[in-house]
Amino acid sequence: MKIQYSYLKSFLPTDLSQIKLADVFTKVGFECELDGAMIDFDITPNRGDVLSLRGLQREFHAHQSKKLKDHLTYSKLSFKKDKMVIDKINHEACGNYNLLSIRGVSSIRSLDTRKQRFLLAAGVPLISPLVDLGNYVMLEMGTPMHIFDLDRLALPINVLFPAIRNSSLQVIGGEQKNIDISSLTIQDQEGIQALAGIIGGDKTSVSKQTKNIAVEAAFFYPEKIMNQARKYGLATDASHRFERGVDPELQKQALARFLFLLSDVAKYDSMECFEGSSKLFKTQYIFLSAAKFNSFSGLALSDKQIQNILKNLGFDCELSGNKKMRFKVPSHRFDIGLEEDLYEEILRCYGYDNVPITPPKPGPSIAKKEISIASELKSGLVFSGFKELMHIPFVSEETFSKLNGNSWAPAELLNPINANEPFMRGSLFGALFSAVHLNLKKGHSAIKVFELGNVFHKAASGFNQEKHLAGIIYHHELQSSWSSQASQYNFYSVKAEILKLLDTLGIHGLSLSANSSDTVFNVNSMDIFVGKKKIGAFGEIDIAVTQKLIKNPAFGFELYPDNMSNKPKNIKLIPTSKFPLSTRDMNILISKSIEYAEIDRILAKGKIKFLNAFSLTNTFEGKGIPNGFISMTFRFTFQSNNKSLTESEINDSMDHAFNLLSKAVKAEIRT
């Protein structure tokens, strides 16, 4: 709500500068920003009572500990009940309904320029002098008003929910609206003439020909107005106030103010005031104990101090004794219902900054929690040279189906911010591909990035959210330096990277198998299992799924930290041998159709005596090697726990190893 500083200054009144005044309001809970000659108030939705000059004045005086005097002038009005003017009222939705009927309105002239400027600054457009005056009184006092052309109303008026569905109303401005039966309406004998608390109908609005008017001031309950304006796309100054709460005791006074100011803009012949049957607004009382307040706040205020603070805010202490005080809640304070609400009022006026602080207190000691696997994986990757990225998880339909196939139903937003990206990501790779693409375009050539975050999909009931960690290594160019031979990042590099990471973090018992699912990887990829649980996959990225974002070989991985466990096992130590290790190499020729995993299995399970370890140290194809064959060099390490091995013992074991391979996969010694 924007208010002209000069206008506010004389209304309050105060001598404070614009900055100081804004500061006073900010400190008591109405955050202000300066906007040229205006102060822009951020009034929180619980404080509808402050959406007026009077509301601001009330707060200002309370916090200055000054008694508020009403300096406005009013006409004297007397209201009568007449069923021929106001008939049926739904009291569940409308607390009171009043009309000021004015006949023979003439010599209409504009509001004075000062008030006009005030209205415009507040964002209220100038419509016509009578409507502008109604809006002015709303901004001054806080209760919205509506002005009907009396001659176009077929009295009496009823304030009711529509009896029939889809009644129609052409609202001011010309738009036709189908009125829902949940919307409170102002009806006359010809039908719906206004949406209560939101907007009037076009037919009964004032025009240049208007001679007789009916000024409406009513109280509608907030919960009956809430959400109605949004439903019709008609957020108005009136609906903004009614859904936040308007003082139910203000309406007749506002009409008296309207009539008093009317002489500034028009002449009239006669007037009458009508009131409908009303339902008295129930006064609320709240008990408060100073001891309880002090224990809540850490302050030590006396009953008297509390009473004074609350009195300035309009809360009178009605009864005291029995260690509790009873406060009457003023009619404009819709937001107050609990003792704690009063605590806030007291603290607000006393000043939050004046509450003494206590040093931080620790909670009860808790069992020391393990660092989460996800953050350990993250640290491991950072140490291996990966950079962490974060992305906004909205993706296009195309990206979702490319990366997730048909295996997952997408989590779809009903109101996406970008219509092309209506889905929540089902994979982290989409954004990683874009990230690689973007940085390649900028001239980077060696990229190692990862992201840790949730992916989403629709479940049978509700939605699933899973934590994934995915990374990409794009290192197309040969890595060469002055000191070492050029090398190329390849499938085996990413394999080493992932196995090293998992092994270092104590995630043991891995089994690797060919990638089974339809994923972002091509055929050169593997799934990682611990038992039957899939904990991840790695391999070469299928260039086709990157949608042309990546054009050269890239490698990646996807890990599922929630499926992993690195609880420390009870380690059973094996005594180490005091005797030396002996190593021997073996060079064999073998058909290329044999997978390495097969050889590995044969040697591992072959019960080779004294075998400590073996590793593949070299492979060779080409010159001197028959077609369809490959040469492999193994290094075997032998050791005994109780003696130094003799040459012949080692030779026996080597022979055994070769015989196993020769028998199972027809290996030959390469000479």
Next chain:
Amino acid sequence: MQIPQDLIETAKLKLKSVQSEAEFFQLRSQFLGKKSFVLSAFSNLKSLDPELKVAAAKELNILKAQLIKVFENSLAIIQSLDDVSALDVTLPADPYFIGAEHPISKVSDRVINYFLPLNYQVFPGNEIETDFYNFEALNFPENHPARQMHDTFYLNSNSKSEYLLRTHTSNSQIHSMLREPLPLYMLSPGRVYRCDSDTTHLPMFTQIEGLVVDQDVTFGDLKGIIINFLEYFFNEKMEVRFRPSYFPFTEPSAEVDIKFGNNGWLEVLGCGMVHPNVLKGCNIDTKKYRGFAFGMGIERLAMLYYGVEDIRDFYSSNLDFLNQFSS
């Protein structure tokens, strides 16, 4: 015959300054060569009385053996020096990738690291949430204008509950109060969403929620921990202002501003005493327990901490930007 007492020490001292094998052998012949004191002393033994001769010979032999030992030891060291050819150690290292955590991760960790020693437990939260946990249980009545403060993304669901992207991490308050025993000291970091995007707002950002439910918790306790935390975070004494505000789930509610640089007051977090309706909704006895809660935007803290000017930089995947956070 006089044997100089400091012969061994002199040899050791001279050996220390030897730089090469050649120098070494030169020095060795000075002490153990034909013309050296020891060897010439042996040839002078003839002229002594037989009794003295035996004693002197014994003494000379010991001396000679000691000298040989000293030179042997020294030779091993000098030879090993000669074996290593000196590198130009100033040549660059082999190429390596420099890893870096995302600045939002780093700032989140910095916040969490303050609270861990105070025994706060860290709980993750759901990003896709039902209306109940995001609004209703936090005292946002249906249709209440307070909900309009949160531009909410809704999801197309086939279940009866209304699903949405959480608009704040406060949903974790409800989950943890319903699940955990009291007293409760918890933090919940995570991503939140608002259907709002311009140069200063993103549809997604990061928050950390804090919640304490315990007996005798006061507003002064809340102020104490917030001020202490901010001073830890920014590593300096801070001018901090608590100003009344409104969140449906706290009463009283406060926004916290700090004086930062020349920017005047800057809002850094929201907090308050947990609203009794929220506690009651989680079956907590409000006669016995009270609580306070706070929530902070990590992007805002990171922007202040690192001097980042455009919030969009955090999610731009720009390696040139991220490279600066490797320390």
